Amino acid sequence: DAKTTQPTSMDCAEGRAANLPCNHSTISGNEYVYWYRQIHSQGPQYIIHGLKNNETNEMASLIITEDRKSSTLILPHATLRDTAVYYCIAPNTGGFKTIFGAGTRLFVKA
Amino acid sequence: DTGVSQDPRHKITKRGQNVTFRCDPISEHNRLYWYRQTLGQGPEFLTYFQNEAQLEKSRLLSDRFSAERPKGSFSTLEIQRTEQGDSAMYLCASSQGFSGDTQYFGPGTRLTVL
Numbered sequence: 001d002a003k004t005t006q007p008t009s010m011d012c013a014e015g016r017a018a019n020l021p022c023n024h025s026t027i028s029g030n031e032y033v034y035w036y037r038q039i040h041s042q043g044p045q046y047i048i049h050g051l052k053n054n055e056t057n058e059m060a061s062l063i064i065t066e067d068r069k070s071s072t073l074i075l076p077h078a079t080l081r082d083t084a085v086y087y088c089i090a091p092n093t094g095g096f097k098t099i100f101g102a103g104t105r106l107f108v109k110a
Numbered sequence: 111d112t113g114v115s116q117d118p119r120h121k122i123t124k125r126g127q128n129v130t131f132r133c134d135p136i137s138e139h140n141r142l143y144w145y146r147q148t149l150g151q152g153p154e155f156l157t158y159f160q161n162e163a164q165l166e167k168s169r170l171l172s173d174r175f176s177a178e179r180p181k182g183s184f185s186t187l188e189i190q191r192t193e194q195g196d197s198a199m200y201l202c203a204s205s206q207g208f209s210g211d212t213q214y215f216g217p218g219t220r221l222t223v224l
Contacts, residue, residue, distance in 0.1 A: 034212070041199075041218075041220075043201055043215035043217045043218050044153065045215070046212055046213070085152075087152055091211070098153075100152030100153045101152050102152055
């Protein structure tokens with residue numbers, strides 16, 4: 001797995017966009033970037049993933065830099081229910097030993 | 111598609127007892143993963159299966175931990191002679207097994223060893 005680095009915590013005002021950064025400078029060409037989130041005491045929830053191109057789904061957008069060394073998860077209109085720990089991972093497609101770091105704890109405030 | 115299910119959701123046991131957890135993956139998924147998560151940390155990979163074959167088990171925490179997936183469907187994780195340090199959330203995930211492989215997680219089993 002490529003090592004990922006995320007800020008420990010972030011705040012966001014309700015209704016505003018939440019932009020969560022992730023560095024993955026050692027990522028290899030065939031490793032996808034995945035984002036999950038985990039609300040207290042629940043299992044991680046898949047959000048989005050991408051390889052090279054920016055991606056968007058009903059939950060979020062994923063912006064990947066051209067050199068693929070970093071990415072940003074965007075929650076366009078954060079709500080209080082988006083308060084969670086967000087994990088950025090780049091699992092090795094050969095070994096499948098997915099490594100999660102401590103993630104970013106996002107606090108959405110009213 | 112009912113998602114990944116895990117049973118039990120909570121388990122309290124005394125030190126030295128054996129415990130077994132069950133995971134039922136999404137029906138068409140051929141990969142199944144087990145993770146452990148302690149407070150304030152991200153999930154820690156333990157082992158995974160491709161159908162019934164256990165392809166990676168070096169990350170199992172000790173020889174007290176074992177996992178099976180006998181018919182390539184549900185899986186069990188057993189911890190023998192539990193210790194207080196085994197108290198954690200045990201998570202199961204499944205995936206289809208393609209490149210760009212999205213894992214879907216179950217709700218977890220929370221183990222408390224007294």
